[in-house]
Amino acid sequence: MAEFIKRYGSEEACERALFASRWPQGWRCPKCDCEQSCTFYRDGRKYWKCYRCAHQTTLVSGTLFAATKLALSQWFLALYVLTQTKNSVSNLELMRHLGVCYRTAWRVKHKIMQAMADRESTRQLAGRVEVDDAYLGGEKPGGKAGRGSENKVPFVAAVQTTPEGHPQLMRLDPVSGFTKEAIGAWSKIALMESTLVVSDGLNCFPAVTESGATHQPHRVGSGRQSVEHAEFRWINILLGNLKTSISGTYHAFKFRKYAHRYLAEVQYRFNRRFRLKDMLARLLRAAVLARPRSESTLRLATVRTC
Template sequence: MTAVFQDPMFQDEDKAREALEAVRWPDGAICPHCGSSDPDKLAKMGGTKKSHRPGLYYCNDCKGQFTVTVGTVFERSKVPLTKWWMAAHMMNSGKNGVSAHEIHRALGVTYKTAWFMMHRLREAMIDSKPAPMGENGGNVQADETYHLNTSKRAKGYKKGHSHKASIVALVDENTGTVRTFHVQKGVTADKVRDILFTNVIRKATLVTDESALYTYTGKAYGDHQTMNHTGREYVNKLGFTTNNVENFFGVFKRGMRGTYTFCGEQHLQRYLTEFQFRYNNRSGLGVTDGERTAKALKGIEGKRLTYRPAH
């Protein structure tokens, strides 16, 4: 166990809960049932009664009880918060991610629990209110790639991408952030147009390769710069490039092949979200591992993920 895990919040359940409260409620507790934040109306249940769960609050406005995990991806979880903190830190301390087997061994939980914990944490990493890309006429790189769990050296490997999962990514050069999309049933010009129109301001400069997927849509933007990748042109004569988005794809594919090895297509968007979150909060942008972990846990609110969909 590394030195960082000697921090009290990784060892003591009360400290872990206090740390999570500080992340979720930096200005004081808020009732998840009615939204009350009046400290005079929210009482922390003390005493030694065994019926009182640790960290229990009582809201005098709605007469409801809650803890810091209510209304989050941690709700009803039997996994200690110390282990949630450890799993979150492990997922956010390396750009290639960490496998569920490693979480399972390090935390002493079952593989099924580790796998599900990681999916809950990926759910927390979702940016619910993404800002428009390409503000002030900035450059936005766009590219597509294709993902398959099978190695090129595997028996029966098929060339081409018609049988692979399709991914589109956008990189805002001004902010250094990426946005990813798992495109169901293949990439088409219409699907690319919908993604671009939803996420990129029209005044922006669109930067792509020579793919026909972007030709028509590119005309709707302030400028459309292309590179002839077929002719091995990776920076055009005006200095535009798609190297940033290509670099992100490289990190994603190395992580998927080297760390996760297999991903069902139904879960691909969550894995993309994980790599996207780490990329957008990387050390190159001045974010530490601890800050990245806390930011990931700040997204737990208002999200639930269960083994089976509710009936």
């Protein structure tokens, strides 16, 4: 926190950091890439006007922060809170941290989660990957109780490990169900061709070979359990952590509607857990690259599934 305040403790410091993240080589026109501009102020806000095409830009236009009424220092505090905590923070906690109303906190959180989801959407796992079927919602978020129960969102949990079995990267993707079609489609997005997929042998998982991956089923519960369970050590630990994190933070959220964002948030933080110091600057860059989204767009979102 002390370091955060030192670096981003004033509105001016946040403006400088955002400018540097957006235009590291100096201002450029987002329309025509021209480097020359004149600046003027309107309603207390600084504008850059392109010499060539007359396009007008503010520091936040065209980014995640577009049309915001919040101070940048509040946005930076939200980025800090959402990257530096081990578990997630609820809208209510964020509301208290930022000193804003619940609806504003909701918007801030969902915009940031969407930027995280955008960043993680193209990630592909490779090498040895443990996969498992899991559910969000119902009595046990992240748990496996009651496959097929109605109010739950099924998702594939996949973790890439080193050959020695240490976890490296993770993907968490809602799917329409645990069918061969859904898993086949998922595998083409989530896995590199060379991947070795280790699963518990659920009927749908052989479809991962559609991506070119090799499938190695380990049937748990058919004797030699202790040995076989070792294959799923990390996926089980991570699903346990996910359950604790989500049930400890959120009493209820609309799993079906927003599951992809909440899962992407967990995935984003996990995949950057060894670069905690850089995480805020990287998320700021993601926010600069994310396109602006209105609250109505965010509320319309449905679970992106394979």
